[in-house]
Amino acid sequence: MEQMRLQKYLSQAWICSRRKAEDYITRWLVTVDWEVAQIGMKVSWDEKIIFLEKAITEQKKQVYYKINKPRGIETTCASNWENAIVDIIDIKERVFPIWRLDKETTGLLLLTNDWRLANYLMHPRYEHSKEYVVEVFWPITDEALNKMAHWVKVLWSQTKNAEVKRLSSGTFSIVLTEWRNRQIRRMVESVGFQVKKLKRVRVENIELWNLDFWEYKHLNNKEIEQLFTILKIDQVWLLNS
DSSP: OOOEEHHHHHHHTTSSOHHHHHHHHHTTOEEETTEEOOTTOEEOTTSOEEETTEEEOOOOSOOEEEEEEOTTOBOOOOTTSTTBHHHHSOOSSOOEEESOOOTTOEEEEEEESOHHHHHHHHSTTSOOOEEEEEEESSOOOHHHHHHHHHOOEETTEEOOOOEEEEEETTEEEEEESSOOTTHHHHHHHHTTOOEEEEEEEEETTEEOTTOOTTOEEEOOHHHHHHHHHHHTOOOOSOOOO
Protein backbone atom coordinates (compact mmCIF):
# COMPACT_ATOMS: atom_id res chain seq x y z
CA MET A 1 0.00 0.00 0.00
CA GLU A 2 1.44 3.35 -1.06
CA GLN A 3 2.29 5.67 1.80
CA MET A 4 2.37 9.46 2.00
CA ARG A 5 3.09 12.07 4.61
CA LEU A 6 0.17 12.70 6.92
CA GLN A 7 -0.02 16.36 5.88
CA LYS A 8 -0.49 15.30 2.25
CA TYR A 9 -3.07 12.70 3.31
CA LEU A 10 -5.19 15.34 5.03
CA SER A 11 -4.86 17.62 2.02
CA GLN A 12 -5.86 14.91 -0.46
CA ALA A 13 -8.83 13.98 1.72
CA TRP A 14 -9.76 17.66 1.25
CA ILE A 15 -9.77 18.30 5.00
CA CYS A 16 -7.39 21.27 4.94
CA SER A 17 -4.18 22.59 3.40
CA ARG A 18 -0.86 20.92 4.23
CA ARG A 19 0.20 23.94 6.29
CA LYS A 20 -3.01 23.84 8.29
CA ALA A 21 -2.58 20.08 8.71
CA GLU A 22 0.74 20.70 10.46
CA ASP A 23 -1.06 23.01 12.88
CA TYR A 24 -3.72 20.38 13.62
CA ILE A 25 -1.10 17.66 14.12
CA THR A 26 0.99 19.74 16.53
CA ARG A 27 -2.20 20.45 18.51
CA TRP A 28 -2.78 16.67 18.90
CA LEU A 29 -6.05 16.78 16.95
CA VAL A 30 -5.13 13.88 14.64
CA THR A 31 -4.62 10.23 15.53
CA VAL A 32 -3.35 7.33 13.43
CA ASP A 33 -4.52 3.88 14.49
CA TRP A 34 -5.51 5.38 17.85
CA GLU A 35 -2.04 6.89 18.44
CA VAL A 36 -1.44 10.65 18.53
CA ALA A 37 0.01 11.68 15.17
CA GLN A 38 3.43 13.26 14.70
CA ILE A 39 4.65 15.74 12.08
CA GLY A 40 6.26 13.95 9.12
CA MET A 41 4.87 10.50 9.80
CA LYS A 42 3.77 8.47 6.78
CA VAL A 43 0.37 6.84 6.45
CA SER A 44 -1.73 4.95 3.92
CA TRP A 45 -5.44 4.86 3.17
CA ASP A 46 -5.93 1.55 4.98
CA GLU A 47 -4.97 3.06 8.34
CA LYS A 48 -7.47 4.53 10.77
CA ILE A 49 -6.99 8.29 10.57
CA ILE A 50 -9.15 10.34 12.93
CA PHE A 51 -9.43 14.13 12.92
CA LEU A 52 -11.56 15.89 15.54
CA GLU A 53 -13.05 12.51 16.51
CA LYS A 54 -14.22 11.81 12.96
CA ALA A 55 -12.72 9.05 10.80
CA ILE A 56 -11.35 10.10 7.42
CA THR A 57 -11.95 7.63 4.62
CA GLU A 58 -10.81 7.59 1.02
CA GLN A 59 -13.45 8.23 -1.61
CA LYS A 60 -13.30 5.02 -3.59
CA LYS A 61 -15.10 6.20 -6.70
CA GLN A 62 -13.66 9.04 -8.75
CA VAL A 63 -16.25 11.46 -10.07
CA TYR A 64 -16.03 14.12 -12.79
CA TYR A 65 -18.39 17.04 -13.28
CA LYS A 66 -18.55 20.12 -15.43
CA ILE A 67 -20.42 23.25 -14.37
CA ASN A 68 -21.19 26.64 -15.87
CA LYS A 69 -19.93 29.08 -13.22
CA PRO A 70 -21.73 32.44 -13.06
CA ARG A 71 -20.13 35.76 -12.15
CA GLY A 72 -19.54 36.65 -8.51
CA ILE A 73 -18.64 33.13 -7.36
CA GLU A 74 -15.28 32.07 -5.90
CA THR A 75 -13.83 28.76 -7.09
CA THR A 76 -12.06 28.10 -3.80
CA CYS A 77 -13.20 25.22 -1.58
CA ALA A 78 -12.44 27.06 1.65
CA SER A 79 -15.55 27.32 3.79
CA ASN A 80 -14.56 30.75 5.11
CA TRP A 81 -15.03 32.29 1.66
CA GLU A 82 -18.43 33.77 0.94
CA ASN A 83 -20.01 32.17 -2.14
CA ALA A 84 -17.40 29.39 -2.44
CA ILE A 85 -18.62 27.21 -5.29
CA VAL A 86 -18.49 23.81 -3.57
CA ASP A 87 -20.55 25.18 -0.67
CA ILE A 88 -23.32 26.29 -3.03
CA ILE A 89 -23.74 23.41 -5.46
CA ASP A 90 -25.55 20.27 -4.35
CA ILE A 91 -23.05 17.52 -5.19
CA LYS A 92 -23.02 14.67 -2.68
CA GLU A 93 -19.35 13.74 -3.20
CA ARG A 94 -16.49 15.78 -1.75
CA VAL A 95 -15.09 17.49 -4.87
CA PHE A 96 -12.74 20.35 -5.66
CA PRO A 97 -12.33 22.62 -8.70
CA ILE A 98 -9.55 22.08 -11.24
CA TRP A 99 -8.07 25.47 -12.06
CA ARG A 100 -9.61 28.69 -10.92
CA LEU A 101 -11.86 31.14 -12.65
CA ASP A 102 -11.67 34.60 -11.16
CA LYS A 103 -14.78 36.03 -9.58
CA GLU A 104 -15.84 37.97 -12.68
CA THR A 105 -15.15 35.19 -15.20
CA THR A 106 -17.91 32.77 -16.17
CA GLY A 107 -18.01 29.42 -17.91
CA LEU A 108 -16.59 25.94 -17.77
CA LEU A 109 -15.21 24.62 -14.52
CA LEU A 110 -14.25 21.00 -13.85
CA LEU A 111 -15.01 19.48 -10.44
CA THR A 112 -13.59 16.15 -9.32
CA ASN A 113 -12.14 14.17 -6.42
CA ASP A 114 -9.43 12.70 -8.68
CA TRP A 115 -6.12 14.20 -7.56
CA ARG A 116 -4.14 12.45 -10.29
CA LEU A 117 -6.21 14.09 -13.02
CA ALA A 118 -5.93 17.45 -11.26
CA ASN A 119 -2.16 17.15 -11.17
CA TYR A 120 -1.94 16.43 -14.90
CA LEU A 121 -4.19 19.36 -15.74
CA MET A 122 -2.77 21.96 -13.35
CA HIS A 123 0.97 21.27 -13.19
CA PRO A 124 2.97 23.92 -15.13
CA ARG A 125 5.00 21.32 -17.03
CA TYR A 126 1.88 20.15 -18.89
CA GLU A 127 0.49 22.36 -21.65
CA HIS A 128 -3.25 21.97 -22.05
CA SER A 129 -5.64 23.70 -24.39
CA LYS A 130 -8.16 26.08 -22.83
CA GLU A 131 -10.53 28.18 -24.94
CA TYR A 132 -12.21 31.43 -23.93
CA VAL A 133 -14.66 33.85 -25.51
CA VAL A 134 -13.74 37.46 -24.79
CA GLU A 135 -15.89 40.57 -25.21
CA VAL A 136 -14.22 43.98 -24.93
CA PHE A 137 -15.75 47.43 -24.47
CA TRP A 138 -14.88 48.78 -27.93
CA PRO A 139 -14.33 47.30 -31.41
CA ILE A 140 -10.95 45.61 -31.26
CA THR A 141 -8.39 46.05 -34.04
CA ASP A 142 -6.79 43.34 -36.12
CA GLU A 143 -3.42 44.62 -34.94
CA ALA A 144 -4.36 44.02 -31.29
CA LEU A 145 -5.61 40.50 -32.05
CA ASN A 146 -2.43 39.71 -33.96
CA LYS A 147 -0.25 40.88 -31.08
CA MET A 148 -2.07 38.63 -28.62
CA ALA A 149 -1.79 35.69 -31.01
CA HIS A 150 2.01 35.94 -31.02
CA TRP A 151 3.19 37.36 -27.73
CA VAL A 152 2.68 40.18 -25.31
CA LYS A 153 4.40 40.97 -22.05
CA VAL A 154 2.50 39.85 -18.95
CA LEU A 155 3.95 39.90 -15.44
CA TRP A 156 7.48 40.64 -16.67
CA SER A 157 7.61 37.81 -19.20
CA GLN A 158 6.30 37.02 -22.67
CA THR A 159 3.21 34.93 -23.24
CA LYS A 160 3.31 31.88 -25.48
CA ASN A 161 1.69 31.89 -28.89
CA ALA A 162 -2.11 31.69 -28.75
CA GLU A 163 -4.86 30.94 -31.25
CA VAL A 164 -6.98 34.08 -31.66
CA LYS A 165 -10.07 34.32 -33.86
CA ARG A 166 -12.37 37.29 -34.35
CA LEU A 167 -16.04 36.53 -33.70
CA SER A 168 -17.45 40.06 -34.08
CA SER A 169 -16.22 43.65 -33.93
CA GLY A 170 -15.77 43.49 -30.15
CA THR A 171 -15.62 39.75 -29.50
CA PHE A 172 -12.95 37.12 -30.12
CA SER A 173 -11.99 33.62 -29.04
CA ILE A 174 -8.57 32.77 -27.66
CA VAL A 175 -6.97 29.39 -27.01
CA LEU A 176 -4.16 29.23 -24.44
CA THR A 177 -1.79 26.44 -23.49
CA GLU A 178 -0.49 28.15 -20.37
CA TRP A 179 -2.04 29.62 -17.26
CA ARG A 180 -1.12 32.79 -15.39
CA ASN A 181 -3.13 34.81 -12.94
CA ARG A 182 -5.68 36.96 -14.82
CA GLN A 183 -3.69 36.28 -17.99
CA ILE A 184 -6.32 37.13 -20.61
CA ARG A 185 -7.36 40.32 -18.86
CA ARG A 186 -3.72 41.39 -18.67
CA MET A 187 -3.13 40.47 -22.33
CA VAL A 188 -6.13 42.55 -23.43
CA GLU A 189 -4.97 45.49 -21.31
CA SER A 190 -1.48 45.28 -22.76
CA VAL A 191 -2.83 45.99 -26.26
CA GLY A 192 -4.94 48.92 -25.09
CA PHE A 193 -8.38 47.39 -24.48
CA GLN A 194 -10.45 46.26 -21.50
CA VAL A 195 -12.39 43.05 -20.96
CA LYS A 196 -16.15 43.43 -20.60
CA LYS A 197 -17.05 39.73 -20.41
CA LEU A 198 -14.87 36.64 -20.22
CA LYS A 199 -16.12 33.07 -20.51
CA ARG A 200 -14.24 29.77 -20.63
CA VAL A 201 -15.91 27.43 -23.11
CA ARG A 202 -13.50 24.49 -23.39
CA VAL A 203 -10.74 22.60 -21.56
CA GLU A 204 -9.07 20.11 -23.91
CA ASN A 205 -11.98 18.02 -25.26
CA ILE A 206 -14.45 19.04 -22.52
CA GLU A 207 -16.83 21.70 -23.85
CA LEU A 208 -19.33 23.89 -22.05
CA TRP A 209 -21.97 23.50 -24.75
CA ASN A 210 -25.38 24.82 -23.68
CA LEU A 211 -25.16 24.47 -19.91
CA ASP A 212 -27.03 27.25 -18.12
CA PHE A 213 -25.47 29.15 -15.23
CA TRP A 214 -25.31 26.88 -12.16
CA GLU A 215 -26.15 23.83 -14.26
CA TYR A 216 -23.75 20.93 -13.82
CA LYS A 217 -23.57 17.37 -15.08
CA HIS A 218 -21.37 14.30 -14.98
CA LEU A 219 -18.82 14.03 -17.74
CA ASN A 220 -19.98 11.16 -19.91
CA ASN A 221 -17.84 8.09 -20.52
CA LYS A 222 -16.72 9.32 -23.95
CA GLU A 223 -15.55 12.66 -22.54
CA ILE A 224 -13.61 10.95 -19.74
CA GLU A 225 -12.00 8.39 -22.04
CA GLN A 226 -10.94 11.06 -24.55
CA LEU A 227 -9.57 13.31 -21.81
CA PHE A 228 -7.45 10.54 -20.29
CA THR A 229 -6.22 9.60 -23.79
CA ILE A 230 -5.21 13.21 -24.51
CA LEU A 231 -3.40 13.43 -21.17
CA LYS A 232 -1.68 10.07 -21.81
CA ILE A 233 -2.52 8.67 -18.38
CA ASP A 234 -3.97 5.28 -17.61
CA GLN A 235 -7.56 5.23 -16.52
CA VAL A 236 -7.66 2.79 -13.64
CA TRP A 237 -10.89 3.90 -12.00
CA LEU A 238 -14.43 3.07 -12.99
CA LEU A 239 -16.22 5.48 -15.26
CA ASN A 240 -19.60 6.90 -14.44
CA SER A 241 -22.34 4.36 -15.05
